[in-house]
Amino acid sequence: MKKIKICRCDDRLIHGQVNYKWLEYYRVKKIIIINKKIANDVIEKGIIRLATPKNIDLEIIDEQELLKNDDFFDEESLVLVKELKTIEFLLENSIEIEILNIGRIPTGIGRTIFKNNIYLSEEEKIILERIRQTETKIICNSTPEEEEELL
DSSP states (O other), X not given: OEEEEEEEEETTOSSHHIIIIIHHHTTOSEEEEEOHHHHTOHHHHHHHHHHSOTTSEEEEEOHHHHHXXXXXXXXXXXXXXXXXXXXXXXXXXXEEEEEEEEEEBOOOTTOEEEEXXXXXXXXXXXXXXXXXXXXXXXXOOSSTTSOOOBO
16 A cells, blocks of 8 residues: 655645755655646746755656656655645545644635634535544644644
């Protein structure tokens, strides 16, 4: 079975907390962003590459590409996604996730606050409950220095 060590769900993807906290904490050498829209948008990919530290490899792929290639599953990679739907897709396709860090899911119409900076729709609450039924450890820390908040 394929396994992702650490995955972070945060609509901002790469930003200061990721670059200066999580990469060092998990000793990451590669970031893998799973997002179909970004994988097919040359401009957005370029902006993300500019935000990525120079010593970190970056892959921006869609979900199907991840399923086809075992090179994305290693101990030194951080997988970044924008939505819980992507996590659900991975689990449905027999990809285990050891640790899921939920950083930020923004507010919007039909969303209610779940925890700090995490606003969920009814569909996302159902998805989160499905994720909880797996062996995935779910944490909701903004940075590694915060006391680990298990879900």
